[in-house]
Amino acid sequence: MTASQAALEAVFDAAVAADERIEPRDWMPDAYRAGLVRQIAQHAHSEIIGMQPEANWITRAPSLRRKAILMAKVQDEAGHGLYLYSAAETLGTSRDELLDKLHSGRQKYSSIFNYPTLTWADVGAIGWLVDGAAITNQVPLCRCSYGPYARAMVRVCKEESFHQRQGYEALLALSRGTEAQHAMAQDAVDRWWWPSLMMFGPPDDESTHSAQAMAWKIKRHSNDELRQRFVDIAAPQAESLGLTLPDPDLKWNEERGHYDFGPIDWDEFWNVLKGNGPCNEQRLSKRRKAHEDGAWVREAAAAYAGKHDGRHGNDNHGRDDAHGRHDEQHTHTHGEAGA
Ligand SMILES: [Fe+2]
Numbered sequence: 111m112t113a114s115q116a117a118l119e120a121v122f123d124a125a126v127a128a129d130e131r132i133e134p135r136d137w138m139p140d141a142y143r144a145g146l147v148r149q150i151a152q153h154a155h156s157e158i159i160g161m162q163p164e165a166n167w168i169t170r171a172p173s174l175r176r177k178a179i180l181m182a183k184v185q186d187e188a189g190h191g192l193y194l195y196s197a198a199e200t201l202g203t204s205r206d207e208l209l210d211k212l213h214s215g216r217q218k219y220s221s222i223f224n225y226p227t228l229t230w231a232d233v234g235a236i237g238w239l240v241d242g243a244a245i246t247n248q249v250p251l252c253r254c255s256y257g258p259y260a261r262a263m264v265r266v267c268k269e270e271s272f273h274q275r276q277g278y279e280a281l282l283a284l285s286r287g288t289e290a291q292h293a294m295a296q297d298a299v300d301r302w303w304w305p306s307l308m309m310f311g312p313p314d315d316e317s318t319h320s321a322q323a324m325a326w327k328i329k330r331h332s333n334d335e336l337r338q339r340f341v342d343i344a345a346p347q348a349e350s351l352g353l354t355l356p357d358p359d360l361k362w363n364e365e366r367g368h369y370d371f372g373p374i375d376w377d378e379f380w381n382v383l384k385g386n387g388p389c390n391e392q393r394l395s396k397r398r399k400a401h402e403d404g405a406w407v408r409e410a411a412a413a414y415a416g417k418h419d420g421r422h423g424n425d426n427h428g429r430d431d432a433h434g435r436h437d438e439q440h441t442h443t444h445g446e447a448g449a
């Protein structure tokens with residue numbers, strides 16, 4: 111390492127230690143940049159793949175009210191994907207490159223979205239548990255050391271909290287409904303509970319990226335800490351819902367001040383991550399097709415932008431055009447192409 115590089119690294123380390131934000135133009139270690147791109151990309155991919163299992167129920171929502179709520183939620187998830195791809199772009203990685211990695215299987219999305227939504231109650235269970243787990247993960251990310259990611263998370267978390275409530279409320283209605291509706295709600299919770307706990311990632315002693323991410327204040331809490339926090343929130347909520355979490359070992363531990371819970375089937379987690387979950391293939395092939403179907407939108411948008419802005423020519427997907435009057439245009443065109 112040269113002397114000037116050491117000086118830059120010292121400035122970076124001091125900023126992280128002082129809880130200051132690192133911004134796109136600041137110097138940062140290559141591994142910090144690469145780790146952030148990997149995490150933000152995986153997060154962005156999860157948002158847009160996560161639209162699929164729920165969109166599956168838009169045409170079959172049980173009432174106009176439920177349908178309007180679900181459509182709004184699924185659109186929010188598309189928006190989350192867009193904020194996050196934009197945050198990754200500030201690190202010098204284009205959206206095209208990230209989408210290409212998703213489509214070719216070189217980057218992952220959260221494994222939870224490889225499970226099917228079998229009944230309407232699954233929409234409620236996803237909102238309550240999956241969005242609930244996402245909030246638990248993401249609230250500390252609002253204080254992440256990288257500025258654009260932290261700021262994106264503030265808005266995302268506000269919307270996630272609406273998602274969690276709508277899921278809880280939909281499940282409550284089913285739980286208090288007919289016997290068949292109650293059974294449907296219980297069945298959904300039985301299927302979604304354990305995969306939700308897996309969303310926090312492998313146990314701390316097997317988590318490869320955790321220690322460095324915590325040292326750099328990208329992550330603020332370990333996987334196991336966040337998982338415990340989620341269980342402590344969800345267990346009393348299940349009681350209020352009149353539903354049972356499918357874990358005979360789940361029990362309040364007075365001494366620890368936390369709920370104890372049973373062992374997680376990590377073989378299932380690794381197996382789904384490797385591509386062997388019930389819906390892995392379906393999710394990716396649908397995503398690839400949506401991307402191909404949107405090609406004409408991207409081409410038309412680029413041609414239009416080229417016509418109206420001589421400074422940028424035809425290639426308007428770079429990072430340097432994220433200002434001025436083209437902002438709105440780009441948001442719209444990418445929104446359609448990504449949905
Ligand atoms: Fe989201």
Ligand SMILES: [Fe+2]
Pocket residue numbers: 187241244269270273
């Ligand atoms: Fe959400």
